[in-house]
Amino acid sequence: MEMIVSILSLCSSMIILCPSSVWGNSEDSATTHRFHINNFEAPALAQPRPSFNHQQPCHCTYILPSSTLYNGNTTETSPLSANQFAAMSANKGAYETTASDTDFRKKYDRAEYAAKAAERESKEKEERKARYEAKLAGKKYHVPLTGNETLTEARASRLDVASNVGKVMLVPAGAATGKRGRGAGFYCQACDLTFKDNLQWVEHENSMQHLRAIGQTGEVRRATAEDVHDRITMIWEKIIDEKRADVKTLGERLEVRKMEDDKEREERRRKRRDLVEKKKAIKEEEVKVKKEYGDDVRIEGEHDEDDMMASMGIVGFGSSKK
Amino acid sequence: MAHHRADEKRFMDERGSSGPLAPNGLNPATIMEKPVRERIIDSYFWKDQCFAVNEADIINRVVDHVNFIGGTYGDAQRPSPFLCLAFKLLQLAPSDDILREYLEFGGEKFKYLRALALFYIRLTRQAKDVYKMLEPYLEDRRKLKRRTRIGTSLTFMDQFADDLLTKDRVCATTLWKMPKRELLEDLDVLEPRVSPLGDIEDLLESDPEVVEGNNGRRADDSEESPGSEFGEVTPEPEGIHVDKEMGEKEKEHDNDEP
Numbered sequence: 001m002e003m004i005v006s007i008l009s010l011c012s013s014m015i016i017l018c019p020s021s022v023w024g025n026s027e028d029s030a031t032t033h034r035f036h037i038n039n040f041e042a043p044a045l046a047q048p049r050p051s052f053n054h055q056q057p058c059h060c061t062y063i064l065p066s067s068t069l070y071n072g073n074t075t076e077t078s079p080l081s082a083n084q085f086a087a088m089s090a091n092k093g094a095y096e097t098t099a100s101d102t103d104f105r106k107k108y109d110r111a112e113y114a115a116k117a118a119e120r121e122s123k124e125k126e127e128r129k130a131r132y133e134a135k136l137a138g139k140k141y142h143v144p145l146t147g148n149e150t151l152t153e154a155r156a157s158r159l160d161v162a163s164n165v166g167k168v169m170l171v172p173a174g175a176a177t178g179k180r181g182r183g184a185g186f187y188c189q190a191c192d193l194t195f196k197d198n199l200q201w202v203e204h205e206n207s208m209q210h211l212r213a214i215g216q217t218g219e220v221r222r223a224t225a226e227d228v229h230d231r232i233t234m235i236w237e238k239i240i241d242e243k244r245a246d247v248k249t250l251g252e253r254l255e256v257r258k259m260e261d262d263k264e265r266e267e268r269r270r271k272r273r274d275l276v277e278k279k280k281a282i283k284e285e286e287v288k289v290k291k292e293y294g295d296d297v298r299i300e301g302e303h304d305e306d307d308m309m310a311s312m313g314i315v316g317f318g319s320s321k322k
Numbered sequence: 323m324a325h326h327r328a329d330e331k332r333f334m335d336e337r338g339s340s341g342p343l344a345p346n347g348l349n350p351a352t353i354m355e356k357p358v359r360e361r362i363i364d365s366y367f368w369k370d371q372c373f374a375v376n377e378a379d380i381i382n383r384v385v386d387h388v389n390f391i392g393g394t395y396g397d398a399q400r401p402s403p404f405l406c407l408a409f410k411l412l413q414l415a416p417s418d419d420i421l422r423e424y425l426e427f428g429g430e431k432f433k434y435l436r437a438l439a440l441f442y443i444r445l446t447r448q449a450k451d452v453y454k455m456l457e458p459y460l461e462d463r464r465k466l467k468r469r470t471r472i473g474t475s476l477t478f479m480d481q482f483a484d485d486l487l488t489k490d491r492v493c494a495t496t497l498w499k500m501p502k503r504e505l506l507e508d509l510d511v512l513e514p515r516v517s518p519l520g521d522i523e524d525l526l527e528s529d530p531e532v533v534e535g536n537n538g539r540r541a542d543d544s545e546e547s548p549g550s551e552f553g554e555v556t557p558e559p560e561g562i563h564v565d566k567e568m569g570e571k572e573k574e575h576d577n578d579e580p
């Protein structure tokens with residue numbers, strides 16, 4: 001959300017369409033984010049903010065500014081770097097608004113809408129035709145390639161089936177009819193479909209329908225002998241590193257253990273020494289007392305002071321020199 | 323062709339028709355039997371870990387998931403990761419250069435990668451190449467785990483290579499019938515095989531005494547009692563050891579004296 005707030009503060013009026021996940025860690029990476037901000041005025045926020053950590057270059061398209069947008073002349077540029085983004089919003093003074101007070105109302109360009117509708121209709125008709133032809137040929141219809149698709153790559157890890165186990169997710173009642181929509185099960189964001197089990201899900205992930213939805217061709221780059229050689233080296237080095245790290249942590253653990261043992265032993269030794277010393281001190285005291293009073297020769301008044309202090313509970317001041 | 327299809331659909335569709343053939347003239351899509359192929363394609367491992375994998379990615383899969391050789395295992399006859407990846411290799415049809423990387427550079431480090439390459443080569447290469455590429459590994463003594471329908475057992479790389487050269491069926495796959503090595507030698511397609519131990523004929527003809535000498539372990543061997551070379555039978559080897567040591571000590575003493 002922080003992300004969105006900082007965008008809000010940057011742009012006085014724009015619509016941002018972002019088909020990638022660059023907007024923070026928003027979950028739905030493949031869906032379109034649409035923020036519409038009307039005549040946002042905040043002088044202090046016109047400056048680009050350091051917190052604006054938009055990845056660059058990103059894949060988002062922007063449509064700007066609002067006045068041109070409402071006339072139907074949309075400008076699309078992609079990709080757009082964070083710097084450009086910031087510069088753009090800085091150029092436009094925060095107080096400088098070209099929009100008049102009725103500009104927020106939509107102005108319809110009827111001719112253009114009619115053209116757009118016609119275009120859409122012919123496109124749909126074409127698709128229906130292609131679907132029908134594919135069906136006749138006994139094949140499955142797929143949206144034709146645009147040329148912007150990327151190659152398909154092998155999964156880096158196993159499909160993460162277990163990550164949602166044990167989590168409670170609220171699903172709106174009747175949200176999913178059949179596979180369509182978000183329901184209980186494995187959900188595909190790109191296609192807005194839900195699957196009952198991981199087998200169905202992985203089958204979907206592998207399907208042409210899904211690959212086209214995420215802009216992949218379903219083709220895989222062929223590796224050369226050199227690629228193969230490099231991969232072997234890479235895997236081997238990784239394993240060696242992991243082993244070394246293991247040994248290191250084992251070594252470290254032993255080291256720590258040894259230090260703790262030493263400390264403990266030292267502590268015990270100290271306690272023992274203390275005890276011995278205490279005993280020795282008591283013994284010495286006893287001997288001294290015996291020596292001092294042993295002969296039972298008391299000169300009158302010689303020990304009066306000591307006796308008095310002893311009777312008061314004070315036994316010397318720890319000094320053996322008298 | 324710079325690309326593979328991520329899935330197997332086209333590969334399977336091409337059976338018996340336009341698909342490229344393996345060097346031994348077989349159609350890679352039908353080298354494994356139909357029930358086995360179906361089991362593989364239906365398996366979760368295939369869908370999850372064999373999708374969109376290329377010649378380099380497959381090494382990761384071998385290292386991460388292959389810890390035994392085998393065809394189908396358990397009561398459910400699940401296809402082993404080894405078999406699934408062999409099927410993937412049939413689809414990828416890697417070149418000899420890549421196979422050499424699997425066998426040698428990679429095979430030294432990852433034994434199951436070598437085992438997989440050996441199996442794949444046996445399925446797709448011409449007889450002379452199968453002999454040439456497999457025979458060096460009859461010297462690889464590393465252990466391999468093998469899993470069958472019944473249970474797990476231990477085997478070795480050399481044993482596995484030998485099975486591939488001599489048996490009819492390995493890892494749920496019927497091996498195509500190769501001409502015998504001798505026949506290929508007679509046809510001058512193959513040179514006679516030279517074992518790293520030396521020529522077998524020489525070994526058999528030579529005097530055992532000489533062989534022992536060649537091996538460089540003779541009277542120095544401390545396990546031998548001093549009298550054994552004269553045919554003496556000594557009842558207590560330990561006693562002899564002591565005697566020998568004492569004898570040596572006495573010798574040393576003798577030397578010490580001027």
Ligand SMILES: [Zn+2]
Pocket residue numbers: 188189190191192193204205209210213
């Ligand atoms: Zn999908």
